[in-house]
Each structure stands twice: as structure tokens, then as C-alpha cells.
Amino acid sequence: SPDSSEAAEINRVLLKETEKPKYRPSDIVRIIQGEGYPRFTISKHTDLWHALDAKNTTKPYGVEIAGQWYWYEAWLARVREHCLEQRDKYV
Numbered sequence: 101s102p103d104s105s106e107a108a109e110i111n112r113v114l115l116k117e118t119e120k121p122k123y124r125p126s127d128i129v130r131i132i133q134g135e136g137y138p139r140f141t142i143s144k145h146t147d148l149w150h151a152l153d154a155k156n157t158t159k160p161y162g163v164e165i166a167g168q169w170y171w172y173e174a175w176l177a178r179v180r181e182h183c184l185e186q187r188d189k190y191v
Contacts, residue, residue, distance in 0.1 A: 122163070122170035128179055137183045137190035144190070148182060149175075 101107060123131075125145055132140045148154070154161045154175060161175035183190050 120172050122165075122172065123176060124168075124170065128171055128176055131176065132179055132183055132190075135180070135183075137187075140179075140183055140190045145179070148179065152178070154178070 125142060129140060129142050129145050149161075153159070155164075155169060160172065161178065162169055162171040164170075
């Protein structure tokens, strides 16, 4: 029955809201450097997000919370892709 306690528990488990992991710019740089791109710096990160207009709220890359910008895993994946494409520049 849709209004049974079992249904409520199933909905609670299946429809549980999850918050996306969020990263500060320094976290992104640290992760990428740890993956073998030591010349990817905070300055290079800033240049990249500017070039890709990554803080545009129509893109799925991050969110501003209380005046601070946080990046989502989609941005981390995009940065990885960029570093792979530009490997010689960052290794």
C-alpha cells in the first residue's frame, strides 16, 4: 500500500536526497597535482575556468554558497580532461 510504513521506508531509502561533493579551488589543484600534473597551479586553474566561463550558472560545474565558490565533480572531471589534452604543459 502506498501509504504504509513499508512504503514510507522504501521511499526514504530510494528517494534519499544527496548533496554533491564540493571542492575549493585549492582542492582541485591538489588532486590534479597528485594525479601527475605538478605544473597545474592555482593560476592555471583560474585561467581555465575563466577561459571556459565555468562559473556560469547555466553550466553544471559548481555553486556559490555564502559568497564562496565550490566546484562539483563535473568540474574536476573537466580539469582532468584538460590536463590530459595538454599533458606536456603540466607534467
